[in-house]
Amino acid sequence: MGSGGKVFTLAQVSEHNTPKDCWLVINGKVYDVTKFLEDHPGGDDVLVSATGKDATDDFEDVGHSDNARDMLKDFYVGEIDASTIPKSTTPKQPHYNQDKTSEFIVKLLQFLVPIAILGLAFGVHLYTKSS
Template sequence: MAGTRDYTYSQVASHNTKDDLFIIINDQVYDVSKFVYEHPGGEEVLADVAGRDATDEFGSVGHSEQAKAILETLMVGKLKKTPQDSKSKQAVQVSYKSSPSTTTSKDSGIGIRMYVMVVLAIAGIFAMRKYMQAQEVK
C-alpha cells in the first residue's frame, strides 16, 4: 500500500466535486474522480455518495469481481477515525458540487432510461406485429 495515507471523515468530505471525488468503503478511502464518467451506473450514482461513506450503497448493488478489482486500483488511503467521528459521520451531509461547465440532474438518467424503454417497447410491438402477419400468411 505504498503511497497511501490516512484521511479523516472531514478530509474525505472536502473531496466532493466531479473532478475531485473521494468515497469511503469499508474504512478504505478511494479517489473515484477519474472513474466518474466510466461508472456503468452513471455519474449520478457516485455523485450521491461524494465525500462520504458509501459502504452500504456499494454492498447493496452486488458488484462483480472486476468492479472490485477496479475499485482497489483507486484506493488512496485508509479512514482515520477520531473520537468525534460517531457524531461527524452522521452530521456530514455533503451536497455534490458539479463542475461549473456541467450540470447534473438525477432526472436526466431517468429520462434516458424512459426513452430507451419506449424505443424497446415500440421495437417489440413491431416485431410482434411482423410475427403475427407471418403466422396469418401460412
Template sequence: MPTLTKIYTMEEASEHNTKDDCWVVIDGKVYDVSSYLDEHPGGDDVLLRATGKDATDEFEDAGHSKTARELMEQYCIGELDQTPPPIPELEIVSKKQDLKGLPQKVLNFSKQYWVVPVTVVGLSVVVGFLYLRKK
C-alpha cells in the first residue's frame, strides 16, 4: 500500500525555524531536521539559516556526499506545494465619473477649506485699501 505524502506550503515550512523545531526545503521536499541539528557537520546555524526559503542551491553548493543524501531521506516529512499562486482578478472600473454627487462634494470641500479663500480675499482687500490710500 503506497504511503500518502503530506504537502506543505513554503509559509508552513518557514514557521518551523527554531532550534527545537527546524524544517528545511530541498529539491521540493520538506525535511524536519530538528533532531539532526546537533549532528550536522556544518553546525546548526547553517540549517537554521536555510529555513523559510528553498535551500536547494545552498545544499548543492556545499557538495554533500551520497551518504549525506541517503541520510536526509529519514528526515523527509513531505513535499513542497509547487502549484503556482492564483492570478488575482482585475477589477474593471468605468472611466465615466459619477457626477450625481458632484455639487455635494464641492459644497463639502468648500465647507472644509473655507479659510484659504477667505484669507486671500481679506488680504486682497487690505492691500487694495492701502494702495488706494497712498494715492
C-alpha cells in the first residue's frame, strides 16, 4: 500500500458513489471497494453512503479489526488531495447509530426467541411425560 500513488481530489472520488463503482477516502488514502461490497459484513449500503466525504471517522467508529485494516491494501488506488476535503465547522460528537442499534436488537431477538421456544417445548414435553 504506501504513498506515491495517484492523487485524487474529493470531487473525483465523489464521482464513484454507486454499488457498481464505489470509492472511499480513509486516512488520506483512496480505496476502490466496489468488489468488496457484496462481502462487507455491514452491507453494501453502509459503504456507498460513506462516499463523497472523508470516511475515516465512519471507519474508525466501527472498530474494524487488524484483518479488515490489512484488507484495505487490496483496494488501494491512490491518495486524496487533503486540501479538497472541507474542514468540519462543528466539533466532533459521539456518534449514535440508531440503525446499528436496531440491527443488534433484531439479531439478539432472532437468537433468543428460538431458544425460548425450544426451552418451552422441552418444558412442556417433560411436564406431559411426568403426568
